[in-house]
Structure formats: C-alpha cells, structure tokens
Amino acid sequence: MFEFEELKALVASVERADSDRGGGYRAISVDSKDIYRCCELLRDRFDYPLLLDITAVDRLKLTARPKERFKLVYIFRHANFRDTLIVETPLREGEEKLESITSLFFAADWLERETYDQYGIEFTKHPNLKRILNHMEFEGHPLRKDYPIDKRQLCTRTQDMFDELFPKLERKGLDPERDALMILNLGPSHPASHGTIRTITALDGERIVAAASEIGYLHRGFEKSAEECRYNQIVPYTDRLNYCSALMNNIGYAKCVEDRLGIELPARAVFIRVMLAELSRIIDHLVCLAAGLLDMGAQTNYWYLFNPRNDAYDFLSRLTGARLTNSYMRIGGMTADLYEGWESDLQNVLRKVEKGVDESLVMIEHNRIFIERTQDISPVSAQEALSYGFTGPNLRASGVPYDLRFARPYYFYDDFDFEMVIGSHGDTYDRMMVRFEEISQSIGIIRQAMKEIPEGAINIDDKSIVLPPKRDVYETIEGTINQFKLIFEGFKVPAGELYSATEAANGELGFYLVSDGGPKPYKLKVRAPSLLHMQAYPDIITDYQLADAIMTLGSLNIIAGEMDR
Amino acid sequence: MELSAEDILGDSVITTRVEAVLDWGRQSSLWPFVFGTACCAIEFMATAASRYDIARFGAEVLRFSPRHADLLVVAGTISMKQAPILKQIYEQMPEPRWVVSMGACACSGGFYDNYTTLQGIDEIVPVDVYIAGCPPRPEALLDAVMEIQKMIWKEPALKARHSDYKGIFDV
Numbered sequence: 001m002f003e004f005e006e007l008k009a010l011v012a013s014v015e016r017a018d019s020d021r022g023g024g025y026r027a028i029s030v031d032s033k034d035i036y037r038c039c040e041l042l043r044d045r046f047d048y049p050l051l052l053d054i055t056a057v058d059r060l061k062l063t064a065r066p067k068e069r070f071k072l073v074y075i076f077r078h079a080n081f082r083d084t085l086i087v088e089t090p091l092r093e094g095e096e097k098l099e100s101i102t103s104l105f106f107a108a109d110w111l112e113r114e115t116y117d118q119y120g121i122e123f124t125k126h127p128n129l130k131r132i133l134n135h136m137e138f139e140g141h142p143l144r145k146d147y148p149i150d151k152r153q154l155c156t157r158t159q160d161m162f163d164e165l166f167p168k169l170e171r172k173g174l175d176p177e178r179d180a181l182m183i184l185n186l187g188p189s190h191p192a193s194h195g196t197i198r199t200i201t202a203l204d205g206e207r208i209v210a211a212a213s214e215i216g217y218l219h220r221g222f223e224k225s226a227e228e229c230r231y232n233q234i235v236p237y238t239d240r241l242n243y244c245s246a247l248m249n250n251i252g253y254a255k256c257v258e259d260r261l262g263i264e265l266p267a268r269a270v271f272i273r274v275m276l277a278e279l280s281r282i283i284d285h286l287v288c289l290a291a292g293l294l295d296m297g298a299q300t301n302y303w304y305l306f307n308p309r310n311d312a313y314d315f316l317s318r319l320t321g322a323r324l325t326n327s328y329m330r331i332g333g334m335t336a337d338l339y340e341g342w343e344s345d346l347q348n349v350l351r352k353v354e355k356g357v358d359e360s361l362v363m364i365e366h367n368r369i370f371i372e373r374t375q376d377i378s379p380v381s382a383q384e385a386l387s388y389g390f391t392g393p394n395l396r397a398s399g400v401p402y403d404l405r406f407a408r409p410y411y412f413y414d415d416f417d418f419e420m421v422i423g424s425h426g427d428t429y430d431r432m433m434v435r436f437e438e439i440s441q442s443i444g445i446i447r448q449a450m451k452e453i454p455e456g457a458i459n460i461d462d463k464s465i466v467l468p469p470k471r472d473v474y475e476t477i478e479g480t481i482n483q484f485k486l487i488f489e490g491f492k493v494p495a496g497e498l499y500s501a502t503e504a505a506n507g508e509l510g511f512y513l514v515s516d517g518g519p520k521p522y523k524l525k526v527r528a529p530s531l532l533h534m535q536a537y538p539d540i541i542t543d544y545q546l547a548d549a550i551m552t553l554g555s556l557n558i559i560a561g562e563m564d565r
Numbered sequence: 566m567e568l569s570a571e572d573i574l575g576d577s578v579i580t581t582r583v584e585a586v587l588d589w590g591r592q593s594s595l596w597p598f599v600f601g602t603a604c605c606a607i608e609f610m611a612t613a614a615s616r617y618d619i620a621r622f623g624a625e626v627l628r629f630s631p632r633h634a635d636l637l638v639v640a641g642t643i644s645m646k647q648a649p650i651l652k653q654i655y656e657q658m659p660e661p662r663w664v665v666s667m668g669a670c671a672c673s674g675g676f677y678d679n680y681t682t683l684q685g686i687d688e689i690v691p692v693d694v695y696i697a698g699c700p701p702r703p704e705a706l707l708d709a710v711m712e713i714q715k716m717i718w719k720e721p722a723l724k725a726r727h728s729d730y731k732g733i734f735d736v
Binding site for chain 1: 599600601602603604606607608610611614615616627629641642644645646647648649650654670676677678679680681682683684699700702733734
C-alpha cells in the first residue's frame with residue numbers, strides 16, 4: 001500500500017494533489033526536477049511496476065488558471081493491480097522540460113514521444129524524442145489549447161526510419177553492408193499489417209536481426225475532436241477507437257463520465273452492458289483469431305470464425321441499428337431497451353460461436369504446423385510484459401493474473417461465475433489460446449446474465465442527463481424543452497479529474513477525463529492498450545523469422561484505430 | 566453466297582468490337598487493391614467472407630500489389646500522414662484503374678473535421694464511386710462494385726481516364 005509520509009520523507013517536494021478526484025484514486029504532485037527520483041522510488045520501493053499512461057494537460061483556457069500552464073500526468077498501477085496512483089508535475093510555459101523516465105519504464109518511450117508530439121513537452125535524456133502520431137513535417141503541437149482544430153498541414157514525404165533501425169544494429173555490432181543484411185519495409189499498406197502499421201526490419205536470411213515500428217497513420221485526432229463535443233456527442237467517436245468491439249469503448253467512456261457524475265445505473269442497464277461487453281469481447285477475439293490464422297494460411301478457420309461473427313452482427317443490427325459502430329450507450333444508460341425475442345437470437349448467436357470455435361479448434365489444436373509455428377515464438381516473460389505495459393489477454397498469456405474484472409470488479413463482475421484465463425509462456429500460442437478460452441468464459445457470463453437480468457428501467461431517472469421519451473417530446477411542452485436543452489446545451493459535469501478504466505478486449509481501456517465544469521470535456525485522454533503492445537513489437541520479433549513476426553502481430557491484436565486514436 | 570465470317574464458320578464464332586471484348590473481360594474480373602486503414606476495412610473483410618461473397622461479382626482476387634490491381638478500394642480514414650502513400654499507390658496502378666471511396670471518412674473526412682484528417686480522398690486521387698455510411702454495410706460495397714461494372718461497360722475501353730484531374734499533390 002502506498003505510504004504518503006514515507007515518500008514525502010524521501011522526496012521533499014511531494015505533496016498531496018488538491019484537485020478533486022472521485023473514484024477513489026490517489027494523486028500526488030511532485031516538482032518536475034524530482035520526477036525521475038519519484039518514479040524510481042515508486043517502482044522499486046512502493047511496488048508500482050505498471051506504468052499505464054503519460055499525458056499532459058494544457059491549462060491555458062481553465063478559468064482558475066494556475067501560474068504553470070502545463071501539468072504532466074503519470075498514471076501508475078500497484079502490483080496488487082487494484083490501486084492506481086496519479087503523479088502530477090506542474091510545468092511553466094517556456095520551461096516545458098523534464099527528465100525522461102524511459103530508463104525506468106520501457107513503456108515510457110512512446111508515451112513520452114506522444115506527449116512531446118501533442119503538447120510540446122521536452123523530455124531530456126530521451127533516446128529518440130521525435131514525433132510519433134503526427135507526420136514529421138508537422139509544425140506546432142495540436143493538443144495545445146491555442147492550436148486551431150482545423151489547421152491541417154500537408155505531408156509530402158515519409159521517413160526512412162533508419163535513425164531508429166541503425167542504432168539497434170550498431171548495438172549488436174552489425175553493419176548492413178558488411179554483414180550482407182537485407183533491409184525490408186513492411187507497411188503501412190500491407191495485407192498482413194492489420195491496418196496501418198509500418199515496421200522496418202533488417203534481415204539476416206529470413207531471421208530478423210533488428211526492427212523498428214512507426215505508427216500514427218490512423219491518427220484521427222480523437223482527443224482534439226472530443227474537446228469540441230458535448231459528452232453524448234463523443235459516444236460515436238469512441239465507437240471508432242477499437243472498431244472490432246465498439247460497444248466496449250462506448251461502455252468504458254460512458255462509465256468514466258458516469259463515475260465523474262456519481263451516477264449509479266439501474267440493474268437492468270448494468271446487465272445489458274455486461275452482456276454486450278462480453279459479446280463484443282467475443283467478436284473482437286474472433287476477428288483477431290480469424291485474421292491471425294489467415295496469416296498463416298489457415299483459411300478455413302477464417303470462414304469458421306468469421307461467420308458466427310456475422311451472426312453476432314445481425315443480432316447487434318437488430319438491437320442497435322448498426323453492425324460495427326453501434327453508438328448504443330448514452331451517459332446514464334442506453335438508447336433503447338432489448339427488443340422482444342432477443343433471448344432466442346442471442347442464444348442462437350452463442351451456439352453458433354461455440355460451434356465455430358469448436359470446429360476451428362479441432363483443426364488447429366493438434367495440428368503440427370500450427371503448434372510449431374506458434375509455440376516458443378516471440379515469448380514475453382511476465383517481468384517483460386509488465387515493463388512493456390502490457391494489459392489484457394497479452395499480459396495474461398505471459399502468466400500475470402491481471403484482469404480488471406477481478407482486480408477492481410465493476411458492474412457486478414464479482415457476482416458472475418467465470419475464470420481468469422492465464423497462459424504460461426507468453427508466446428504466440430499462448431496469446432491465441434488465451435483468446436480462444438476467453439471466448440468460452442464470456443459465453444458463460446452472457447448465459448448467466450441472460451438468466452438473471454431483472455426487469456426495470458434502462459436509464460437513470462434524471463431529466464437533466466437523459467433525454468425524455470420521444471412521446472413526451474412530441475406531446476408535452478416540458479418534454480420538448482427538456483429535449484431542446486439537452487441537445488443544444490448538454491449537461492454539465494462537475495469540475496475535476498478522473499481516471500476510469502474497464503477491461504476491454506485488448507486490455508485496460510482507460511479514460512482520463514479533465515472537466516472544467518462545462519458541457520464539454522476540457523481534456524479526454526484514452527489509455528489505449530494497443531499502443532503499448534505495439535511499442536514492444538519490434539523488440540519481441542527480433543531474432544525470430546519474418547513469417548513468424550506476421551503471426552506475432554496477429555496474436556498481439558493491434559487495432560490501429562485505438563492505437564493511433 | 567455470302568462471304569462473311571458467320572457464313573463460313575457458322576455459330577462457332579461471333580463478331581464484335583475489340584472494346585466490347587475488353588469491357589466484358591474487365592468488368593467480370595476486377596482485381597481490387599484494398600487500401601484498408603480503419604473500420605471500413607473490417608467491413609471489407611466481411612464482404613470478402615462467405616456470407617456476402619464478393620466472388621459472385623468476379624472481384625475476389627485481392628491483390629496487395631498495386632501493379633496487379635485495377636480497382637482501388639480506399640476503405641477508411643486517410644490521415645495527412647497517410648495521404649502521400651495513397652497517392653503513391655494510385656500512381657503505381659496501371660491504367661485503366663477505378664477508385665471506390667468507401668465510407669464517410671474516405672469520401673469527406675467524415676466527422677473527423679480536424680488537424681490530422683484529409684477531408685476526402687478526392688483531394689488527391691480521382692474517385693469513381695463514393696459509398697456513404699460509417700462504415701457502409703457489405704451490401705453497399707457490392708453495389709459499388711456493380712456500379713463500377715456498369716461504368717466499365719459504358720466507357721470507351723481504350724481512352725485514358727481522368728486525364729484532366731488535378732489534386733493537391735499534382736503541381
């Protein structure tokens with residue numbers, strides 16, 4: 001457990017952060033020159049092995065503006081996986097500089113680069129501080145409050161990435177010319193790159209001796225756009241983060257805002273959310289496995305796993321009106337109740353998923369090609385996985401028992417009977433098999449929820465947040481005004497900050513919300529699991545064959561929409 | 566006695582224009598290059614899978630080298646960073662080539678009216694068919710393929726297409 005006094009005795013500048021949190025998270029602030037020492041102590045002495053996120057807040061437009069314009073935010077998770085600690089550092093304008101913590105946490109590398117790219121905060125001693133999401137010809141820092149949202153800048157060139165690749169070769173004592181290495185570029189438009197990921201590799205025969213990845217090709221400015229939208233208008237944007245499990249992003253975001261508002265959902269709404277979240281997890285894993293197996297030439301598996309996914313989308317179409325991007329959740333509930341006859345449709349979907357998974361498993365479980373191509377390929381140890389900042393199935397595959405549904409149960413997850421799926425080696429095989437088993441566990445949760453779902457309201461009873469029924473809008477003047485006010489003005493969220501996370505299909509999906517008390521978020525940062533998985537990718541594919549690297553990418557399940565935001 | 570080909574060879578031969586033969590071949594064997602970046606690419610995968618089965622329209626031979634493809638399907642958001650790559654891929658495709666802009670983002674930037682998103686791919690490449698939707702359903706994509714087929718049938722086969730197009734990278 002975190003002992004404030006003990007840390008204070010070691011680092012004098014540590015203070016309890018005064019801003020209102022909610023959600024039971026602890027926050028401390030520390031002087032920027034002590035940040036390295038503070039993070040080192042947190043890791044080694046206070047047992048915070050997992051760095052979740054680094055971001056900054058530009059306080060230029062806050063009404064009560066402190067004298068330091070920027071605030072840097074580090075989010076840590078304790079080794080018990082329950083406690084979250086937020087470390088803040090104020091930074092004055094013109095002195096946006098502080099020491100990098102990349103030597104302490106591997107995960108900090110890209111997170112610091114993103115903060116530099118988006119906010120212009122400089123990290124001294126960072127090994128490679130350059131832009132990551134925006135292109136290299138970009139000028140200015142888009143998430144600063146004085147950067148206009150629609151100021152687009154033309155990109156005419158791509159970077160060669162040699163500045164990252166060659167130092168890695170040098171460290172190994174290799175020279176591309178002398179050792180006759182082949183430099184091979186994969187992506188960003190490559191069939192096996194699952195979206196828009198670029199990796200440059202140095203090959204010795206078919207073996208990768210060094211690799212570097214570039215991301216940002218699907219950077220769509222989620223965070224800047226969110227600052228311009230009222231809370232409910234952001235829901236469609238969240239759909240498009242991890243578009244393979246859109247509903248889960250809806251839920252994660254809605255839960256964050258609801259936590260800040262102090263809303264308790266009706267039981268029926270919670271049950272619906274649990275069922276849809278687990279169905280999304282199933283869909284996400286199906287896509288990951290189908291595409292991953294397709295990459296190794298197992299095309300039949302692709303049909304077997306993709307077809308039940310289509311059935312799931314038929315069900316979601318009937319329920320929400322859309323296949324992929326459902327926008328079904330609202331702050332305080334959801335758009336509509338379950339339709340009549342949903343039980344048989346959902347049961348049918350679950351049966352088909354089970355059949356598809358069984359058929360697929362029959363083909364691969366004892367298949368020598370599958371086993372030899374996945375076992376002991378790119379293993380990640382538990383220690384490494386934590387330092388990389390892995391969460392979700394990829395972390396559990398390495399044998400770390402961390403699942404937010406167990407560590408910090410929300411939405412009655414502690415009342416459902418299901419098991420955490422844990423691997424042992426963290427290789428490609430484990431990462432895929434953990435997902436296969438999680439599909440079965442999720443099916444179990446949905447079946448239990450279907451049995452126990454109570455009757456009742458699906459929205460909270462608060463007219464200042466939830467839209468009135470259409471009948472009232474058309475027939476009563478109060479309803480019309482209520483609708484008008486909510487659509488045009490929105491509702492206000494109390495000023496303060498909150499980090500709220502849910503266990504999404506790919507790992508811990510966190511939203512860091514800063515509210516200034518208005519109807520739009522002042523800042524909304526997404527803690528995307530894929531970003532940190534991708535950061536480790538060049539490292540874990542090194543020393544393995546190129547063809548296996550494609551499988552490894554598939555098994556990590558990188559979703560570009562979530563990674564680049 | 567007539568000396569036309571029909572009279573000499575009977576029913577075993579038909580005569581037609583070269584263009585018609587080319588058009589017929591092209592429209593029934595479109596080879597798509599999927600420039601898939603985001604959510605729309607996932608719906609493209611669904612279209613290629615057995616339920617919707619794009620093979621029914623002869624367009625199942627997906628080519629991931631632009632030099633082998635004649636139909637560019639831009640499926641997903643194109644960021645400013647991605648734009649020069651899309652342009653390069655379009656340039657690498659041999660004539661004749663057709664472009665489908667799939668989904669709101671590719672057509673107009675969608676609701677990403679911000680610093681990083683290209684406001685429609687028609688700023689850099691000429692587009693033949695736009696598909697609305699975010700993302701469009703697989704049926705909509707199949708409809709676009711059929712539109713392209715109709716277009717191929719109507720257009721002269723040997724004429725260069727979009728020769729007067731000027732995008733932001735064409736200076």
